[in-house]
Amino acid sequence: MGEIxxxxxxxxxxxELPGDDLMFRVAGTADSTWFWKSGQVSVDQFNxxxxxxxxxxxxxxxxxxxxxxxxxxxxxxxxxxxxxxxxAVDIDSEAISWASxxxxxxxxxxxxxxxxxxxxxxxxxxxxNHSVFTHLDEKYQDAWLVELERVTKRGGLLILSVSGYxxxxxxxxxxxxxxxxxxxxxxxxxxQGHLFIADDGMQNSPFPDFYHTTFHAPWYIFERWASIxxxxxxxxxxxxxxxxxxxxxxxxxxxxxxxxx
Numbered sequence: 001m002g003e004i005x006x007x008x009x010x011x012x013x014x015x016e017l018p019g020d021d022l023m024f025r026v027a028g029t030a031d032s033t034w035f036w037k038s039g040q041v042s043v044d045q046f047n048x049x050x051x052x053x054x055x056x057x058x059x060x061x062x063x064x065x066x067x068x069x070x071x072x073x074x075x076x077x078x079x080x081x082x083x084x085x086x087x088a089v090d091i092d093s094e095a096i097s098w099a100s101x102x103x104x105x106x107x108x109x110x111x112x113x114x115x116x117x118x119x120x121x122x123x124x125x126x127x128x129n130h131s132v133f134t135h136l137d138e139k140y141q142d143a144w145l146v147e148l149e150r151v152t153k154r155g156g157l158l159i160l161s162v163s164g165y166x167x168x169x170x171x172x173x174x175x176x177x178x179x180x181x182x183x184x185x186x187x188x189x190x191x192q193g194h195l196f197i198a199d200d201g202m203q204n205s206p207f208p209d210f211y212h213t214t215f216h217a218p219w220y221i222f223e224r225w226a227s228i229x230x231x232x233x234x235x236x237x238x239x240x241x242x243x244x245x246x247x248x249x250x251x252x253x254x255x256x257x258x259x260x261x
Contacts, residue, residue: 020100025092025206026069038240039072042130046159049247052233053157057218058083060126066148067132070157071099074106081105089117091208114140115147123151127158134163134243135211137196143153149228152250158229162216165243166237193220221246
């Protein structure tokens with residue numbers, strides 16, 4: 001689920017959009033204007049980070065949006081899909097059903113909570129992602145990092161987002177306002193680099209039981225995620241001015257994920 005942080009300034013007429021429930025699951029709001037405009041902003045930001053590699057989304061023969069929801073981003077990739085194969089997956093079968101019916105230029109499918117995906121090894125040149133690893137514990141995170149490495153071509157690129165220090169600072173403020181002490185959360189994030197909060201008020205939400213609130217310290221990304229991928233760029237608040245945006249590249253060599261003590 002994305003977080004609402006600013007009003008994108010895109011003045012294009014929206015097509016038919018999903019219902020309020022589906023938009024809320026993706027964007028944290030049922031504001032259709034924000035939903036539509038933010039999709040274009042995300043595409044622009046993905047293209048901006050790809051400039052570090054001298055690329056744009058449309059330069060890749062085959063791309064996957066991992067955690068696409070109801071197609072907030074795919075709605076803005078119709079032109080790009082004319083020169084590439086565009087795939088998208090999500091665990092939300094209702095969202096996938098809507099997107100499959102309304103976004104014909106992409107191939108949508110449902111994935112399970114844990115790997116594998118249905119695709120063969122080294123299938124994609126590019127993987128896109130907004131706000132999935134912001135909700136996973138370390139077990140789920142590691143499983144999906146290894147799986148995304150499997151389906152990415154050697155030398156292929158990935159754009160993933162995480163909730164870093166800025167979202168955590170807002171979380172701390174909310175804790176204090178509600179009368180709770182966030183210091184133990186800060187200590188976990190400082191010492192372990194990965195903070196997963198299961199007791200976050202999402203227990204009775206439309207999201208799966210494993211889907212909660214996760215924060216990452218930048219050093220953790222450069223230590224643990226860099227054991228799987230080469231980190232080409234780390235852009236603080238590069239994703240909708242809220243989450244941090246990562247540009248990763250699959251290593252040419254083998255996969256190594258260190259054990260956690």
